[in-house]
Amino acid sequence: MLHKITSLTVRDVRFPTSLEQHGSDAMHTDPDYSVAYVVLDTDCGLKGFGLTFTVGKGTEIVVCAVEAVAGLVVGKSLQEIVSDFRGFYRLLTSDGQMRWLGPEKGVIHLAIAAVLNAVWDLWARAEGKPLWKLLVDMDPKQIVSCIDFRYITDALTEEEAVEILVKAQEGKQRREEHMLKEGYPAYTTSCAWLGYSDQLLKQLCTDALKSGWTKFKVKVGADLEDDKRRCRLMRQMIGPDNTLMIDANQRWDVAEAISWVSSLAEFKPLWVEEPTSPDDILGHAAISKALAPLGIGVATGEQCHNRVMFKQFLQASALQFVQIDSCRLGSVNENLAVLLMAHKFQVPVCPHAGGVGLCELVQHLILFDYICVSGSLGNRMCEYVDHLHEHFTSPVVIHDAHYMPPKDPGYSCEMLESSVQSHQYPEGDVQVKNDNAV
Template sequence: MKMTTIKKVETRDARFPLKPGEGVDAVHSEPIYSYAVTRLLTDTNDAATGIAFTLGGGNQLVCEAIELLTDRLVGQEIEDLMSRWGTVSREMADHPQLRWLGPHKGVVHLALSSITNACFDLWAKARQVPLWKLLIDLSPEAIVDTLDLTYLEDVLSREQAIELFNSNRPGREDRMEVVRDGYPGYDTSVGWFAYADDLIVANAKKALDAGFTAMKLKVGSADSARDLRRAELVRDVVGDSARLMFDANQAWNLPRAMDMCQNLADLNAFWIEEPTHPDDVLGHQKLAKAIAPSAIALGEHVPNRVMFKNFIQANAMQFVQVDAVRVAGVSEFIAISMLARQKGLKVVPHVGDMGQLHQHLVLFNHISLGHERVFLEYIPHLRDHFVHPAHVEAGIYRTPDVPGATCDLKEIENT
């Protein structure tokens, strides 16, 4: 195994304006899909890319935080670094001055996401394997060494984490079939909030023709009748057999969410996503009880493992939408996936346009942790900017086979 040492860390503020209407929801009306990028340059030909996702404004602040946190990485050999990443990442998150800006959320945590993802990308490239392959080949002990389990010890100790992997080893060979078969996707781009009714109808038909059997519609209008009309239009197009999800992007207060979730549940909603403020654990708990057996999906704006622990313990979510470019990268994603697995909850990552990274992590979740194969969000608006864009065919993510996390951006690689 070759030795790969980090010689330099660079950051890039990468922003990609969207076409009119793309990415618009009930709360985020002017999105610019953007990445705070960490680049690790090495003493070999390997260079790594890590990304955290923003909507444009403030992206440069995340890049500045990356620069403040990464001085300790220069001179580190990647195998040695990742053997103690849980400790290293904890020290970064608990920076004695920058921690005041969080803790474990906001600009600094997004910076840690980008840094962590770059380190995992470099680790996989140094071993010349895709990220999913790196992760499933690691021993339980090696994986747990990459995790910061601080504040989870009451529910997930190191010993319990290792046992969780060992207890899910039976059936692993059968679950490896997902590598051959691919991972199902669902289409979010059919129903952006600003799209006209005729466009969402046409998009829903197009998604069905492309092989998708699940899709999502944005809701959260000031006029409830608009949401329900659009929801009925899409349900009429896709029929009763397709899975249809509704995403309010935190637009409703709790009383409004109670009313709207009940109405949407009548349309056989597979889940209702972010119905109210993402910090309101007890509000989601109350809502989940009220609309059962309809399901709550949550996680796009849940910033760290401690908040996820609270939502999971409160039975306030049924679908865990942890995002590896929102929490502290791959390692915190894995810790949260383990919390969900303990409770038998399904993990369906919030993807943004990060199917690039999450296409690896859902394979790991299924193969190594025994998570159910559900589906992975598909939003194609930025695929042309990636060197190795996700390959989605007939509604299925095909397994990536190039080394690394497939997050390299053309605009950066070509400079």
């Protein structure tokens, strides 16, 4: 556990997903899935790998932010960090000058997430466990000691968090065995990106149904009549009994969202995702209230800045599904806070995973949530997209539309060095279609 961190390197890695419209939605019409990829070297040879997700242009800005915080990490030992993980989290997020760039939001927070993801990966590797198992095996008080409770004690105290985790000890072993055998339920977004043709949508739905998928999400928000047509097509393809969700990616104003989604209610969506600005808590509350009689919930969180925003969403009853993200929030530390708050407010967690590496990371968090926090699979599922897994040393394993728990030590962040080199921007052999330098 001494493992002194001797260096931090970060690289800009981009994949040309826009060429085939993978990931396209009403607001991000031509994304190139990308990461700021962090590697921590230690004096004993053990490495930690971390990343944060972007959609292409601007990744170099995140790289600069990672380099700006590197001095707070290099020279520290793993033991020094994890023995006071709350203090280390606060060191990164509360630097007297750099916090002005956030605080705890935007590019600086994405950078801190990448660094902390690498630290958690290093810790799990040092213990010889996959990250989810590292968390599951922790004492409740140790888990809570990793969380910064500043600004959220009016919603969740440290004592309440310990109590939730202690209470969930009952049945924990049985739930872990269930996950190892059956896996965690997933839904797919890969069939209906906004830029996909009807023919491709039909083919992908047909293939997904044959593979056991029962929960599907379709992108909406560009054109109402086109949305009706595509939702009708999706519902015809998947049948009346399978689950459908719709995702607007922040396209509408509040009144527009209520009207637009009401027009799509006939297709029985379980939720509408990101109907308006991700910062508009009261707007989400108004939409939630208006759509409740239609049986449609509101889901959001993939661009929710931090635990304080999630606290207010929960306090305002502004969402019915919490969507954590393994790179938008401050890594595992901050996600633990959100998982515990969501449980207290009795709102199910259904993580966001649309992007390169996000499936690999967030599977660990949702396994921990089921085994050690919620103890429930009711109305819960984790997003899956079938893109770019081949670039990771420990890619996700999906069996019968379920995430199977990772077995390799670490946080599943490590990418193949050959993939990193070939897709590094702007030096690599594989380039995104446009010159994306800001």
